Amino acid sequence: MIGIDIVKVSRFQDLIDRRGLDFAQKMLNTSSNDVDSLAAIFAAKEALGKALKTGINRDILKNAKLIREPSGAPTIYYNKKLYELSISHDAGIAVAVVSGSGRYEMDEKIQSLIKSRDQYGNKSSFGRLAIVAGSKKMTGAAALSANAAMRTGVGYTYLYVPEELISIMQLKTTEVIVDDIKNFYEDIKLNAIAIGPGIGYDRDREMINIFNICNKNNIPILVDADGFYYLKKYNLKANIITPHEMEAARLLDEDISFIKANREQSAIKLSKKYNVITLLKGKDSIITDGKEVFINQTGNSGLASAGTGDVLSGIISSLLAQGYDAIDAARLGSYIHGRAAEIYAEEKSEHSLIASDIIDYMGYIF
DSSP states (O other): OEEEEEEEHHHHHHHHHHHOHHHHHHHHTOOOOOHHHHHHHHHHHHHHHHHTTSOSOHHHHHHOEEEEOTTSOEEEEETTEEEEEEEEEETTEEEEEEEEEEEEOOOHHHHTTOOOOOTTOOGGGGOEEEEEOOOTTOHHHHHHHHHHHHHTTOSEEEEEEOGGGHHHHHHHOTTSEEEEGGGOOTTOOOSEEEEOTTOOSOOHHHHHHHHHHHHHTTOOEEEOTTHHHHHHHTTOOOSEEOOOHHHHHHHHTOOHHHHHHOHHHHHHHHHHHHTSEEEEOSTTEEEESSSSEEEEOOOOGGGSSTTHHHHHHHHHHHHHHTTOOHHHHHHHHHHHHHHHHHHHHHHSOSTTOOHHHHHHHGGGTO
16 A cells, blocks of 8 residues: 655645645644645645545545654654655655555553564574463463464464364464473473463373473463462462453452452552562553552453453563563553554454454554
8 A cells, every 4th residue: 555646846835825824834734834844744645645545635634744753764643553654855846655554553651662673583583482271172272372472473482282182273373383281391492481371270290390390491481361270279480470350369369359449459469479470451451560560551342352361371471482571571462462452443343352353453563
């Protein structure tokens, strides 16, 4: 999707002579008083209209804004999206090219957490993640976590599942390396691991072994879903936990009504009790290390759907494997997860959102 426009600067000079500078500035919604710049701004907005296949209109003239990114690159912002822009004026001519489908803007504080990718890197440069997940009735949980991890930019994802699930998981996760959970050995080179989505409650020996191997080798661990059963039962060590309110109640031996009425206090108690970063899921998810508290305000009711938590686990553990600090991985992952849901709702609806849609819409954010 590309839009191109060329404007004679003299055209704008004639407009200013006839209608006045104020008219031109009001039409383009700009305070610029330089005729070359005014012509270039018009060309950029005209090019945007062509790229969007709507043509220039009053809404574009009024609401499209030319801004520069921190790198200095020019962009044009319109309808909550940033579009790539190339613009120039010389020898009485202004020219603009708008390309790309546009990407949705991010919160500046969150955007500052994103690491730049090494253009000369390889798969190993972007981390190796293991996900221990899945059971006979919960194949989707494993697939959603693994696919979300790959979409978040990790170099390798190894998915460890019960032997009987290997064939189906190979079909569900094309880019992922799938293996038997019993083959999780100490010599594997990992940068992070996620444990729990859909794993069930009959894997005690494997879970204890995996936790011990990771702790011994200082591999960061994210625990979610069924993993909380083993974490609590055997007093195992992790780095990040991502419970919803019912899971938090079980971990703290509290009634769920207490958690609902004391969400921030509950998250802090979890962090202190288990010595972890806690992400307490729900509307306005709470992220804390037991001292600092962050609130994520992205998301909508569409996230109240099966599998969305598994996607979140994949996103955050992928960031962990790429070298993010645990607190930053939880903050950024929660933001991306919720923002993707918002973008989907803006283009379609909250009602129709399912977990895999979050994975598909993450590309609008990065």
